[in-house]
Amino acid sequence: MSGNENISCATCHHPAFGTSDGLSLGIGEGGEGLGPKRTPGEGLDRIEKRVPRNAPALWNLGAREVSILMHDGRISIGADYENGFNTPAEEWLPNGLNSLLAAQALFPLTSATEMAGGSEENEVAGAVNDRIDYGWPIVAKRVRTIPTYGAMFVESFDHISAPEEVTITEIANALAAFVGQEFRSNDSALDSHLSGDATLPAAAMNGMELFYGKANCASCHSGPLFTDHQFHALALPAFGPGRTRRFDPMVRDVGRMGESDRLEDAYRFRTPSLRNIALTAPYGHNGAYPTLAAMLRHHADPEQTRASWQRTDAALTPVPWLASIDFVVQSDRLEMARVAASASVDVPRLSEGEIADLIAFLNSLTGQAAADTAFDIPAEVPSGLPVDQP
Template identity: 50%
Template sequence: MKNLLAVGALMLQAGLVHAANLPSPVSHDTFPEPDMARVKLGQQLFYDPILSGNKNISCATCHHPKFGSADGVSLSIGEGGIGLGPDRKLPNGVKVENRVPRNAPALWNVGALEYISQFHDGRVEVESDATFGFMTPRNRPLDRLMPSSLSVQALMPLLSQDEMAGVEGENPVADAVDRGNERKGWKILAERVDAIPEYRKQFDALIGADKPVHITDIAIAMAEFINFEFQACESPFDAYLAGDETALNDAEKRGMDLFYGKADCADCHSGTFLSDQDFHAIGVPQFGPGKGDQEEDDRPYVDLGREMVTGDPRDSYRFRTPALRNVALTAPYGHSGAFPTLEGMVRHHLDPVKSLVHYDRKQAILQDVDVIDDWQAYDEGLEVAFIAAAIELEPIALSDSEVDDILAFLNALTDKEAAKGRLGIPETVPSGLPVDR
């Protein structure tokens, strides 16, 4: 009898700890109240190639609903390519300087109020001491107040050579960026939008007919759309958190118990969106062009992650903990998109050093383009050793059935209705340029 009571007490204690670890249900109140006029304007701008230097790529090209708000490849072909996702390629005779150096992050819930920083390395971040309230890269200075980190983030890809701007000599936006005149590049894009009557009419109602469209007006509208369109808060897990104990099946409940217990997933994947909104080194293999200067750096193929923002060596190889709503829709995984399946990403966590050292590069989803060697970082044994030395995770032993249960739980984080899109893809955009469908 005493043994039974002891077991019962332990079970009760475990249950209380488990309940304490579970987040509150996500709701639409977790997000800013949408301004629907800006949301609808932002939808058009998000899908309109007018905001790229050569008018050939939109934000949606690499953040497409077809691929769970990302693009289904490890490292994108951005500016210059045609097509979507793994089918994206370069037209005959067209060359690009390089791939985009990091995996296109999914957009689920990034407009939530708790998001005070953006990007894999958090290089856009709320900063009370900053002139306009946000830290940004030195070559991307703000000149107006912005309402959210997401609206600031929306500005950045527009001037990225590999993502949307193109290279010097191709267009005035790229030329301005090459000369170090980023404000001029943004101004050119804003003037393009301002000159389109259908856009101007919508902006008249928002900013007044007497004011020219500013690039921040465009970014704010796109952020409003992203916040509205990519809210995922009605998954089976959310229903369970709201009190419906039948919302999860037995395997999903076992996976949830492992996630918040033995597997230690919630040490980092905690809180409302299953992210501590912090940065950690977990040893994801590095490949691609890296984040250094191809002309100045001895090792440009390296990516130091958060250290490139903070300058603190303790932040070497740390990247943001990704939020997990709709994670089953957003493969491949990791800052370099190294793992094409969710199971592969989960198993990497079990023994990151072993996974890093024995990584099968065939897992990388990379289109065949003529760029610099993608594998310089991985082929440099010392760099792999540095990444391994920074790893924060301890190995953990889980059985195959336990991994299966965790995967079942992660799939229960899928909001199927959100994945369909709230506004969806517009048939046309005011510029008349083609929409990536």
């Protein structure tokens, strides 16, 4: 499905790394390998820039309460267009997508950094360069003309009677069905505690009291998925290429404002779900912090932790030809001041003991199946392309 047939969805969302990739900023199209060991490629095929944001985990994205996706919320359920979704494709998004997750599945295919490749490298990327939806029919034809896949779609969809009827819509709906089912997680220690089948350890119980009390975590991380699905500014240390807008005069990432064009949304990012959070390091929209303890300390004192943050805290694959831009944003005094002033979280100072108890509670949100990593990763696929294996 990728433009150059060299990267899959699982490359950046692998169960071995909590359905992420273990990196602060991913190595996308052109790289080689998996997870923290992934390299940036060589020669003409090497990556041109890092993926601008941390690869989000896939846990429970098929839940009914999820109505908005991506760190900046640029994919959401809405009535602005006949297709039923508000997305970067606007009216060009195909009709018939049966869920928000299906709509989201289409966009990595259009990203040069993630899966499409450069516009001069393959027909998919070239088509996307002309218009965002032009690449999807090419991908669909690739898939349906593989005999095994064509037959599977005919068997799986009642309205499909022949492989040539398969479009990108059926492919996206199939991907969404898989992700929604495979990465559903509701069998954590906390779930057992709430159902009366088990009792949390004392430290986790203390952490739960802090979470819903003094630490004020539940003001943003609420509900069954431990997220309010809203946007908040944590003023994380800035680095990487940023997700710049066309008219940005510098490398930066303004978060939700890039989608909403509202100044009050500057540097705000979507609240992540905390289910299986212990499996999905590093943390933050750019993966700035390698541990839960470091992320909790930042919530409680953004100014101090940002001042003490070291570049080595970021899990970045060494890429010599990108070294000059990896941290260039930190030399922009005014941008750093704007990021610092944006912090909107309200968490009191926490002792190290309280942080340890909070981590014990967060560990209780790990699902048993997710922790066992008992996922059915095929040894081979009908296309004959290599399969990502940890």
